[in-house]
Amino acid sequence: MSENAIIEIEDVSKSFGSVTALSGVDAIIREGEFFSLLGPSGCGKTTLLRLIAGFDEPTGGTVSIAGEPMAGKPANMRPTNMVFQSYAIFPHLSVGENVGYGLKKKKMSRQEIADEVTRALAMVDLAGYGDRAAHELSGGQRQRVALARALVMKPKVVLLDEPLSALDKKLREQMQIELRQLQKQIGITFILVTHDQEEALIMSDRIAVLFEGEIAQLDTPEALYRRPVNKRVASFIGVMNFMPATVTASSDTAMSVNIPSLGQVDLRADQLPEGLNPAAVDTIGVRPEMLTILFDESETAEREAPGEVTSASYCGDMTYYSVLLAQADEPVTISMRNTTGRSILTPGTQVRVGWGHESVVLFD
């Protein structure tokens, strides 16, 4: 796995006085991947990024970049470049001078620097902006300048500290796609810090979810969403309906789970998360789109459970229903696509809820 590792993080911890920001973090970031550090504020994701950049030194453990331990190397000696949350555009320099700032330290002629700056600005769609003053730029343009300033250094790793959080929704969504495309095109490893789970899912090859200074799960977006390792990860990424359940029988190949609000179901043994003892299972989770409301008699599902609609939120393409299942205390959320001929159900409507064994995720 570490054959094409660009960054190896081994047992890294960081304390600020009596506050522990990171403890025992292990991770390997592969060359050329788009890697995200995702978590709520205060989870240590920015601290980890700063340890990689060299702005802080870990209290324990090692960070290696391209096989070389980074201990004692300040930020200006590391092959990483950062896009700051505030963008940190030098206000007294023009756009071109900002982008060329780091090149002046390299042994390059004036003409070579000018060429590199032009190329970098073109890469971020800011061709011809070189002479603009920094304060003449919009938020989105500042973000692009910060990116160009990092890319022009040809770093091994680009570090992005919540670079899109200051942009409005439309622009942010557009930049997510652009950033991802740019990363694929140039093939440099990107590490993104974000608290926005949707952003992480859209952009990343792999995501490390951090809670309280520890990595809770490191996986591909799909695996994180479909097979979260615990309830906390499950509810942090997307929406998850939790229901009490018990494993009634288990063998090497299959197990039987009793879910009072849905019914009895047989699961494949590989649906049990690694390291989870079947006897410890007390909860199952079902994503809103893994439950369906069966609108008429002709529609069927692998399994069905009766319920009553308690509320409906119409969102244009989707409607989110709260449905109280017959044997449950709390309603579940079910998302339904508003395709032709489907009316919006009113609260009080009795419905059949369809589900299947694939819908279920087990938790202890």
Add this chain to the structure above:
Amino acid sequence: MNVTRFLSRNWLVSYAVVYMVLLYLPALLLPLFAFNSSTIIAFPLKGFTLEWFGVLIETKALHKAVQNSLIIALITSAISTLLGILGARAIVRFRFPLKRGIVGLIMVPLILPEIIVGVSLLVLLMQIGISLSIWTVIAGHVLICLPFSVAILSSAFQGLDPSLEEASMDLGETRFGTFRRVIFPLILPGIISSMLITFTISLDEFIIAFFLTGTDVTLPVYIWGQMRFPAKLPSIMALGTILLLLSIFLLVLGELFRRRSARRQGKSTSPTGGLV
């Protein structure tokens, strides 16, 4: 509109006008008497003359005092601003033991009566056995100017986004290079403000200079000495006029520079004139 009626209706405006007149009118008397041909400083004015300015040109002792004052003010503003940069940087960026106490000590000369500072410095210097010179005056002036430098430069450093420094380091620049290429240009308006203010404070400071000056008197001490001779008064008025014009010129220059640099950074110009 009738002026009396306007003022009685807007008593706050009248108060402000009276206040301003009382504040600035005495200063306007300087040029008035500087060009008056009578040796007595009193109304009515007698006639126009440039004689008193001519006297200034011929007085060698005055030239020496001006020279001393300029040297002292220049060195004081340089030392005080340099120490101010270091102190303000430490206060804004770092946490260290006894920080509050140390900051308090730096600021104390602001409220300490100058006469006490002057007397105690004199006693101290006598005890150590250091003879009075322009350097002892500079030491005293740095002490009272430092709080101003630290206050002005602290606000300059506070306006500096710390990630700008990190960005510079991240782009391969050294600490010193970061100071030269990012920090220095961005706090330059603060540095100039600090130098102008401390220069002005040192130039017209009298009490400390009076105690610590040896045979090399400063301009205020020289002027005070001349006040004993009524015949010299008109030429002192002429000297005051020159000083008044010079300080207005310096302030306008400083403000113009500050506005230009603020515009370059895209910041709005603050109503405090950038001094604080």
